[in-house]
Amino acid sequence: MLAVLLGSCQRYPHTVRQVLSAPASAATVTNYTDSTITLPAGAHYKRGPLHTLLYGKHYRNAWYTPVNLKVLDLSTAFGGLQPLKMGGSRQTISLRAQTKDSIEYVLRSIDKEPAGALSPRWQESYIANIARDATSATHPYAALVLPEMADAIGVYHTDPEIVYIPHDPKLGEYLDEMGGTIALIERRPDGNQQDNPNMGNAEKVKSTRSMLTERLSDNDTRVDARNYLRARLFDMLIGDWSRHEDNWRWAELEPKDKVYTYRPVPRDRDNVFYKLHDAPIPWITRLLKFKPHFRTYRKRVGNLEKLNYNARHLDALILSELSQQEWLEIADSVKAALTDQVIESSFKKMPDPIYSLTAEPIIEKLKARRDNVYEIAHDYYNILAREALIVGSDKHERFIVKVLNKNEVQVQVYKTNKDEEVKDLLYDRTFNATQTKNLILYGLDGKDHFVIEGNYTPGIKISIWGGEGEDTYTSEGKNKSSRIVISDSTYGNNYKTGDKIKVVHNDNLRAKDFSGAGFLLHFYLD
Known part of the structure; x- marks a missing residue:
């Protein structure tokens, strides 16, 4: 044959x-x-x-x-x-x-x-x-x-x-x-293509x-x-x-x-x-x-x-x-x-x-x-909602993750300057556990601040990858849950989460979770 x-x-x-x-x-x-x-x-x-x-x-x-x-x-x-x-x-x-x-x-x-x-x-x-x-x-x-x-x-x-x-x-x-x-x-x-309306x-x-x-x-x-x-x-x-x-x-x-x-x-x-x-x-x-x-x-x-x-x-x-x-x-x-x-x-x-x-x-x-x-x-x-991605950039952002109740999580992303002053709202969406099982946030490079708010254990698993740059993590709620996991390196980052949020220290992060250039590895690009 x-x-x-x-x-x-x-x-x-x-x-x-x-x-x-x-x-x-x-x-x-x-x-x-x-x-x-x-x-x-x-x-x-x-x-x-x-x-x-x-x-x-x-x-x-x-x-x-x-x-x-x-x-x-x-x-x-x-x-x-x-x-x-x-x-x-x-x-x-x-x-x-x-x-x-x-x-x-x-x-x-x-x-x-x-x-x-x-x-x-x-x-x-x-x-x-x-x-x-x-x-x-x-x-x-x-x-x-x-x-x-x-x-x-x-x-x-x-x-x-x-x-x-x-x-x-x-x-x-x-x-x-x-x-x-x-x-x-x-x-x-x-x-x-300025003379071509078919391409705007x-x-x-x-x-x-x-x-x-x-x-x-x-x-x-x-x-x-x-x-x-x-x-x-x-x-x-x-x-x-x-x-x-x-x-x-x-x-x-x-x-x-x-x-x-x-x-x-x-x-x-x-x-x-x-x-x-x-x-x-x-x-x-x-x-x-x-x-x-x-x-x-x-x-x-x-x-x-x-x-x-x-x-x-x-x-x-x-x-x-x-x-x-x-x-x-x-x-x-x-x-x-x-x-x-x-x-x-x-x-x-x-x-x-x-x-x-x-x-x-x-x-x-x-x-x-x-x-x-x-x-x-x-x-x-x-x-697409089953596993939702929120991806930042190599500039500075503030990610606010609000656990509104057991079923709902709101994510807002703001542009900030190097002094962490909030400038513009970039992203705002509320996720429901009946549709979303995993919520994954990528900070990429830049000086990012992740804020976790709320007093409930979320029905959605939340993974936060800080990536490159000096990042800050803050927990402002009473929720203590292993369903929220932060992954970042031990050096250059500031963790203000106490024992309420699970933190995984990793000094050898995957390239695609590290910076904007690394995240390009997700894509098929000639």
């Missing part, structure tokens, strides 16, 4: 390019303006009846059906594009190009190469064949339908078009890699690493949690299970009172409306719990924790400040904005043959999810 899996599979040679050889006239064509071509996005996904029975229909018909495509003219598109460099993630091949005004666009191949992550030996095996064939579970034109819905909901977005990249000598050194490829072209969500006309759009570095190092930085929740609810409505950190960019809004706010820009919508588990072999992978976050798109979302696995760290950090009532209010707003008319109009952006083949069942499922978004928000709020 292993020999079969490792054996060469020449019957399915793979490339993300749809046209391998340049036509004889390619070198002499100087202008592709108004040119079109009719091609399928992936003719190789048309497989025999037995293969389809075992591995699934997926979106094969959308891949192998020819559509009429605009041919990209590098000389005239967006005023002229100059290729810059190749890029791409773990599966997609991409080319960055720049206009005369230094505005960058990115061309991303429609087809994928998931076997590229395998060793050279495995890339020629039957396993690679199956990995590549699984791309047919994605919808090649799905990204086109999302901008109109994102606009309606109030979420920033890219605005992709689908084009054919000809064998144009203007590609220069990238001709062999990109010539003959069907690609999505969109403005790169990075840098200055922001002067700076930054990577997740840059945003998190600012957020964790400086308490004059905020993330727009309400807008992020709108974006995340939209992710769940369209079934996007690939919302890891690198699939976001962040618009830096104009500062108010020296406070910078970041608003999310989702990108790389390759895995929406996914359709994998429609045959015996994909079902076996699901039973074996292989890649459990690969979720087939159905009317009901199903396991929200698995669907949102890739987004779990960002969600825990950013959404912690929102109450359950805020979640439900935002869910109602999303539902009201995503009308039947908006949904139906959005799907008209697909090429006509693809719309006829695939749109109706997806629209039906999306409407069902939209109608159920209140319950989706309710359930995912409760998942």
Whole structure:
């Protein structure tokens, strides 16, 4: 069996390019303006009846059906594009190009190469064949339908078009890699976007690493949690299970009172409306719990924790400040904005043959999810609420933990100066033991002061990690409980807790609990 899996599979040679050889006239064509071509996005996904029975229909018909495509003219598109460099993630091949005004666009191949992550030996095996064939579970034109819905909901977005990249000598050194490829072209969500309302006309759009570095190092930085929740609810409505950190960019809004706010820009919508588990072999992978976050798109979302696995760290950090009532209010707003008319109009952006083949069942499922978004928000709020994080910064903060009664704990975080004078309220939320089992506070660096108040034993376990910096811990209530645990070093800290609060001295704290730079280790960052 292993020999079969490792054996060469020449019957399915793979490339993300749809046209391998340049036509004889390619070198002499100087202008592709108004040119079109009719091609399928992936003719190789048309497989025999037995293969389809075992591995699934997926979106094969959308891949192998020819559509009429605009041919990209590098000389005239967006005023002229100059290729810059190749890029791409773990599966997609991409080319960055720049206009005369230094505005960058990115061309991303429609087809994928998931076997590229395998060793050279495995890339020629039957396993690679199956990995590549699984791309047919994605919808090649799905990204086109999302901008109109994102606009309606109030979420920033890219605005992709689908084009054919000809064998144009203007590609220069990238001709062999990109010539003959069907690609999505969109403005790169990075840098200055002041002329782009789809990204908030922001002067700076930054990577997740840059945003998190600012957020964790400086308490004059905020993330727009309400807008992020709108974006995340939209992710769940369209079934996007690939919302890891690198699939976001962040618009830096104009500062108010020296406070910078970041608003999310989702990108790389390759895995929406996914359709994998429609045959015996994909079902076996699901039973074996292989890649459990690969979720087939159905009317009901199903396991929200698995669907949102890739987004779990960002969600825990950013959404912690929102109450359950805020979640439900935002869910109602999303539902009201995503009308039947908006949904139906959005799907008209697909090429006509693809719309006829695939749109109706997806629209039906999306409407069902939209109608159920209140319950989706309710359930995912409760998942995140079980273990809630409150994360400070490398600057100075005062954390006030008030045990209001046996079931409720209020946490407030204030910005302070180096003399511990309170400046601004940064965080205020009350947690209930019926929803929250663990409450974890991270002070990170800076001179932080943790104050524990109240006369009750909390029903919630409270863990406080002071982190780097000289911290002070004060207990002002009568409660004496081992359910409140402080972890910090023996040196440089001031403990005014008596024997009422459990203190664990640790002079070798985990890097991720130590400072803002250490806390970045929680995240998947390229």
